[in-house]
Amino acid sequence: xxxxxxxxxxxxxxxxxxxxxxxxxxxxxxxxxxxxxxxxxxxxxxxxxxxxxxxxxxxxxxxxxxxxxxxxxxxxxxxxxxxxxxxxxxxxxxxxxxxxxxxxxxxxxxxxxxxxxxxxxxxxxxxxxxxxxxxxxxxxxxxxxxxxxxxxxxxxxxxxxxxxxxxxxxxxxxxxxxxxxxxxxxxxxxxxxxxxxxxxxxxxxxxxxxxxxxxxxxxxxxxxxxxxxxxxxxxxxxxxxxxxxxxxxxxxxxxxxxxxxxxxxxxxxxxxxxxxxxxxxxxxxxxxxxxxxxxxxxxxxxxxxxxxxxxxxxxxxxxxxxxxxxxxxxxxx
Amino acid sequence: xxxxxxxxxxxxxxxxxxxxxxxxxxxxxxxxxxxxxxxxxxxxxxxxxxxxxxxxxxxxxxxxxxxxxxxxxxxxxxxxxxxxxxxxxxxxxxxxxxxxxxxxxxxxxxxxxxxxxxxxxxxxxxxxxxxxxxxxxxxxxxxxxxxxxxxxxxxxxxxxxxxxxxxxxxxxxxxxxxxxxxxxxxxxxxxxxxxxxxxxxxxxxxxxxxxxxxxxxxxxxxxxxxxxxxxxxxxxxxxxxxxxxxxxxxxxxxxxxxxxxxxxxxxxxxxxxxxxxxxxxxxxxxxxxxxxxxxxxxxxxxxxxxxxxxxxxxxxxxxxxxxxxxxxxxxxx
Numbered sequence: 001x002x003x004x005x006x007x008x009x010x011x012x013x014x015x016x017x018x019x020x021x022x023x024x025x026x027x028x029x030x031x032x033x034x035x036x037x038x039x040x041x042x043x044x045x046x047x048x049x050x051x052x053x054x055x056x057x058x059x060x061x062x063x064x065x066x067x068x069x070x071x072x073x074x075x076x077x078x079x080x081x082x083x084x085x086x087x088x089x090x091x092x093x094x095x096x097x098x099x100x101x102x103x104x105x106x107x108x109x110x111x112x113x114x115x116x117x118x119x120x121x122x123x124x125x126x127x128x129x130x131x132x133x134x135x136x137x138x139x140x141x142x143x144x145x146x147x148x149x150x151x152x153x154x155x156x157x158x159x160x161x162x163x164x165x166x167x168x169x170x171x172x173x174x175x176x177x178x179x180x181x182x183x184x185x186x187x188x189x190x191x192x193x194x195x196x197x198x199x200x201x202x203x204x205x206x207x208x209x210x211x212x213x214x215x216x217x218x219x220x221x222x223x224x225x226x227x228x229x230x231x232x233x234x235x236x237x238x239x240x241x242x243x244x245x246x247x248x249x250x251x252x253x254x255x256x257x258x259x260x261x262x263x264x265x266x267x268x269x270x271x272x273x274x275x276x277x278x279x280x281x282x283x284x285x286x287x288x289x290x291x292x293x294x295x296x297x298x299x300x301x302x303x304x305x306x307x308x309x310x311x312x313x314x315x316x317x318x319x320x321x322x323x324x325x326x327x328x329x330x331x332x333x
Numbered sequence: 334x335x336x337x338x339x340x341x342x343x344x345x346x347x348x349x350x351x352x353x354x355x356x357x358x359x360x361x362x363x364x365x366x367x368x369x370x371x372x373x374x375x376x377x378x379x380x381x382x383x384x385x386x387x388x389x390x391x392x393x394x395x396x397x398x399x400x401x402x403x404x405x406x407x408x409x410x411x412x413x414x415x416x417x418x419x420x421x422x423x424x425x426x427x428x429x430x431x432x433x434x435x436x437x438x439x440x441x442x443x444x445x446x447x448x449x450x451x452x453x454x455x456x457x458x459x460x461x462x463x464x465x466x467x468x469x470x471x472x473x474x475x476x477x478x479x480x481x482x483x484x485x486x487x488x489x490x491x492x493x494x495x496x497x498x499x500x501x502x503x504x505x506x507x508x509x510x511x512x513x514x515x516x517x518x519x520x521x522x523x524x525x526x527x528x529x530x531x532x533x534x535x536x537x538x539x540x541x542x543x544x545x546x547x548x549x550x551x552x553x554x555x556x557x558x559x560x561x562x563x564x565x566x567x568x569x570x571x572x573x574x575x576x577x578x579x580x581x582x583x584x585x586x587x588x589x590x591x592x593x594x595x596x597x598x599x600x601x602x603x604x605x606x607x608x609x610x611x612x613x614x615x616x617x618x619x620x621x622x623x624x625x626x627x628x629x630x631x632x633x634x635x636x637x638x639x640x641x642x643x644x645x646x647x648x649x650x651x652x653x654x655x656x657x658x659x660x661x662x663x664x665x666x
Contacts, residue, residue, distance in 0.1 A: 154638070
C-alpha cells in the first residue's frame with residue numbers, strides 16, 4: 001500500500017519533496033497546501049516542476065485539506081523558525097497525522113525554542129503520532145552522521161566538522177541567503193536582521209552534546225562575509241571583486257572555556273572544493289571525508305522523503321534524528 | 334545510576350569490552366562468565382588486562398551468575414556462530430536480562446540462521462527485553478554506516494564498500510584468522526574448513542538490501558589468499574616471500590545477474606594504506622572515506638559498550654543496527 005502524503009509548503013524545498021514523492025515508489029500524493037495566492041488553485045505538478053500534471057489542486061487550509069484527503073503523513077516545509085510554525089503543527093496534530101518537517105529549528109530544539117518544542121511534543125503524544133524535524137543541515141551532515149561515526153569510539157574528547165560548498169551550483173534563494181552580491185556593509189546589516197545566515201549550527205551542536213552526554217557552558221554562532229577578489233559567476237549572478245560572494249559561519253560549543261565541538265561552514269560562489277569532513281578526537285581518532293560534499297537541495301528533499309516510513313512507525317512525540325532508527329534510503333515496497 | 338553489566342565470554346573481544354566497561358563512566362561490572370577452566374576462579378581484571386584487580390571472580394555458569402549478581406544487561410562475546418550460542422542466549426533471556434552480543438552471525442541473521450534468530454527473538458519478546466547483535470564488521474563499517482549515508486539519497490542503484498586493513502597492527506588471533514604465514518594449500522584447506530575467513534559479509538549484504546527494500550537473487554562470498562613477494566613482519570610473526578600474508582574477501586549481492594552490492598575486504602600484513610570507503614551510485618552519488626580505517630578491535634569493543642544504554646531502552650525482541658536508534662559514543666551520565 002502506497003503511503004498517502006499531504007504536502008504543506010511548496011517553496012524550493014517543499015517542491016523538491018513533491019518531485020520525489022511524485023516519482024518514487026511507495027508513495028501517493030493526496031493533497032497540497034500553500035498560503036501563496038499565486039499557487040492556490042493551481043495544479044501541484046505545474047507549481048513544483050514535476051513536468052506533468054498531478055491532478056492535485058493546491059489549497060490554502062491545512063485542516064480542510066486533511067479532512068478531505070485523509071493523508072497517512074504530512075510533510076511540512078514552510079519556515080526555518082519553530083515559533084513561526086507552531087500553529088501549523090497544531091492544525092495537523094489535532095487531526096492525528098504524523099509529520100516530517102524541514103523546519104531547521106525543529107531538527108534539535110535549543111533552549112529558546114523549548115516551549116514551542118514541548119507544545120509540539122505534547123500535541124503529538126496526545127495524537128499518538130510522531131513528529132520529526134530533519135534535513136541535511138541541520139539533521140545530517142553536521143550532526144546525525146558525525147554522531148553515528150562516534151558509535152565506534154571508546155572515548156571522544158572533541159569533534160570538528162567542516163562543510164564547504166561551492167554555491168555556484170545551488171539555487172538562487174540559497175545564493176541570496178548566503179549574501180552573494182552584497183557589499184560588506186549590506187551583508188553585516190542582513191546578518192544583524194537575521195536574513196543572511198545558515199540556521200542550524202546551535203541545533204547541531206546541542207544534538208551532538210546531548211548524544212555524548214556532554215554539558216556545554218556556551219554555544220557561539222558567528223557569521224562573516226567571504227569577499228571575492230575576482231569576479232565570480234553563477235547561473236544567476238556575477239559578483240564583482242570587492243563584494244561578498246558568500247558566508248563563513250562558525251558554531252562552537254565550549255566546555256570549561258575549551259572549544260570541544262567546532263562546526264565550520266563555508267558557502268560561497270567559487271569555493272575551489274566542496275566537501276564534508278569530520279575529525280573526531282578520541283580513541284580511535286577518526287577522519288571522515290565526503291568528497292564533493294552532500295548537495296543540500298536534493299539531499300534535504302531526499303532525507304525528508306526517506307524519513308516518511310520511519311516517522312510513521314516511530315514512538316509518539318517529537319523525535320529527532322538522534323532518537324530515530326538509522327537513516328536509510330527507502331526504495332519502496 | 335551506573336548500569337550493572339555481566340560479561341559472558343572473555344576472549345580478546347570480551348576482554349576488550351571488560352577493559353572499557355571497567356574504566357568508562359556510567360557502568361559497573363557485577364559479574365563475569367567464561368567456560369575456560371584457566372579463567373574460572375581468577376580475578377576479572379587480571380584475566381582481561383585491566384591493569385588492576387576488579388574484585389570480580391570469573392565463574393562458569395550463566396544462570397548462577399545472573400541470579401547472584403542481578404545485572405541490568407549482559408554482554409555476550411563467545412562465538413561467531415549463531416547456532417553455537419543459542420543456548421547461551423536462552424540461559425540469559427530466561428532470566429529476563431537484555432543482551433548486547435558481538436556474535437557476528439547475529440548482526441543480521443541470514444536465511445540459514447533464521448530458525449535460531451526466530452527463537453532468540455521469541456525468547457526476548459517473552460522476557461520483554463531487547464537483544465542486539467553488533468560489532469564493527471559486521472554491524473557498522475560495511476553496513477550500518479553506509480546505510481546511514483544513503484539517508485540523503487533520492488535514488489540508489491548500487492553500493493560499493495571497501496575495507497582495507499594492514500593487519501600488522503592487529504592482534505595475533507586476527508593475524509591467524511586471516512591465514513598469515515600459511516602456504517597457499519594450507520590457506521585453501523582452512524578456508525574449506527571454515528577456520529580462515531571473515532564472518533559477516535553475507536550478513537552485511539542482507540542488511541543493506543533489506544534497508545533499501547531490495548530483493549537479491551544471489552549472494553556470494555569468496556575468499557582468496559594474498560601472497561607476499563617480500564618478507565613482511567608484525568609484532569607476532571614474519572611471513573616469508575611466497576607465503577600467505579592475509580586474505581582478500583569479496584561479498585557480492587546480485588539482482589537480475591547484476592552486482593548491486595559489492596563488499597571488498599583486504600586484510601593482510603603490509604597493506605600500504607588502511608581505509609574504509611563507500612561509493613554510492615545514485616542521486617546524489619556519494620563517496621565517503623575514512624582515512625586510516627576504523628581499527629577493528631578497539632572499535633568492536635566500543636560499539637558494544639556504546640550500545641548498552643541503547644539496548645536497555647529498545648523495543649523487546651531481536652534488534653539489529655538497522656532498527657536501533659542512531660549509534661553514538663556514550664559519555665556516561
